[in-house]
Amino acid sequence: MTGIATAPNTRGTAGNAVEVQGIVKHFGTTKALDGVDLTVREGTVLALLGPNGAGKTTLVRVLSTLIKPDAGTAFVGGYDVVRQPKQLRRTIGLTGQYASVDELLSGYENLYLIGRLLDLPRREAKARAVELLERFSLTEAAKRAAKTYSGGMRRRLDLAASMIGRPRVLYLDEPTTGLDPRTRNEVWDEVQRMVAEGSTVLLTTQYMEEAEQLADELTVIDRGRVIANGGIAELKAKVGGQTLQVRPAHPAELPEMARCLHEHGVTTATYSADTGLLAVPIAGEAQLTAVIGVLGGRGFAIAGIDTKVPSLDEVFLAITGKPATAADQPAQPVEETVA
Numbered sequence: 001m002t003g004i005a006t007a008p009n010t011r012g013t014a015g016n017a018v019e020v021q022g023i024v025k026h027f028g029t030t031k032a033l034d035g036v037d038l039t040v041r042e043g044t045v046l047a048l049l050g051p052n053g054a055g056k057t058t059l060v061r062v063l064s065t066l067i068k069p070d071a072g073t074a075f076v077g078g079y080d081v082v083r084q085p086k087q088l089r090r091t092i093g094l095t096g097q098y099a100s101v102d103e104l105l106s107g108y109e110n111l112y113l114i115g116r117l118l119d120l121p122r123r124e125a126k127a128r129a130v131e132l133l134e135r136f137s138l139t140e141a142a143k144r145a146a147k148t149y150s151g152g153m154r155r156r157l158d159l160a161a162s163m164i165g166r167p168r169v170l171y172l173d174e175p176t177t178g179l180d181p182r183t184r185n186e187v188w189d190e191v192q193r194m195v196a197e198g199s200t201v202l203l204t205t206q207y208m209e210e211a212e213q214l215a216d217e218l219t220v221i222d223r224g225r226v227i228a229n230g231g232i233a234e235l236k237a238k239v240g241g242q243t244l245q246v247r248p249a250h251p252a253e254l255p256e257m258a259r260c261l262h263e264h265g266v267t268t269a270t271y272s273a274d275t276g277l278l279a280v281p282i283a284g285e286a287q288l289t290a291v292i293g294v295l296g297g298r299g300f301a302i303a304g305i306d307t308k309v310p311s312l313d314e315v316f317l318a319i320t321g322k323p324a325t326a327a328d329q330p331a332q333p334v335e336e337t338v339a
């Protein structure tokens with residue numbers, strides 16, 4: 001489902017491309033969404049982070065008019081998800097969690113067809129298809145049926161499809177889950193390009209690293225509820241920012257290294273004999289340099305250093321005091337009301 005930006009905002013607060021208030025969606029006894037509020041400012045990227053079953057896909061489906069909420073209000077591009085589904089659909093592009101390309105058509109045909117469905121003139125639909133195939137490294141495979149594509153190639157084709165109409169608001173539901181690092185970077189580059197061209201992006205992810213790369217703001221959801229919300233820097237500060245990992249040349253020196261840092265006031269340094277790593281939460285570059293300086297100054301031989309963004313689990317632990325767990329087993333599928 002892709003759309004071309006057309007009409008101006010008719011409602012909603014100026015400056016917000018997406019406005020969600022008190023959205024509730026229950027499936028039988030499962031509270032998939034249990035009163036969610038969030039906003040995405042025009043031209044920015046919001047990452048919706050949460051474990052399996054948190055309600056991410058359900059929210060994307062509500063915001064795409066694929067299912068109706070039980071309560072609450074949501075506006076996208078100024079359009080009401082319940083009252084103005086047609087106009088809203090023309091404003092958005094969607095890459096769902098599972099690939100939705102036509103298996104029998106080639107990559108090129110898939111994209112060309114979508115362009116035509118969006119009322120692009122033939123020549124423009126063709127040019128846009130060729131351009132996006134190139135951007136997602138699919139030019140060589142352009143004429144092959146999509147059923148012969150690898151998982152990563154399908155994902156890329158799917159992303160390209162959602163971008164055909166240069167939608168004002170783009171939803172990406174776990175766009176890089178299962179992709180290799182190179183392809184993941186390509187997707188990130190493309191998302192950044194879309195934003196530079198003026199799109200607003202709502203992205204769901206289970207990777208803190210992805211949120212850090214792409215998002216201006218982060219909303220963490222768990223069991224249908226927002227449990228944290230704010231700027232990336234703000235939330236990172238809350239969860240301890242990055243961790244510096246130091247691998248000493250002589251693992252036997254780990255306790256001594258930790259003691260040395262404690263003496264220099266770095267009381268959060270810990271080590272693990274199992275992994276052979278010294279871990280130091282760091283707030284910024286200056287602290288990183290200082291820690292390495294202290295260790296080097298004391299003559300410890302260092303075999304390697306690395307910095308690590310906190311994982312979703314660590315974020316959860318910091319926010320809720322408990323690890324992230326997948327929500328309860330799915331309820332029986334419930335007949336869905338399609339808007």
Ligand SMILES: Nc1ncnc2c1ncn2[C@@H]1O[C@H](COP(=O)(O)OP(=O)(O)OP(=O)(O)O)[C@@H](O)[C@H]1O
Nearest residue numbers: 027032051052053054055056057058330332333334
């Ligand atoms: N059609 C449906 N019928 C019954 N239960 C559903 C339906 N759709 C979603 N659910 C339930 O709602 C909850 C939220 O599901 P949702 O797919 O939104 O989670 P998610 O955050 O996208 O998870 P994941 O990371 O695994 O994709 C889950 O408990 C799920 O089983």
Ligand SMILES: [Mg+2]
Nearest residue numbers: 056057058097
């Ligand atoms: Mg999902």
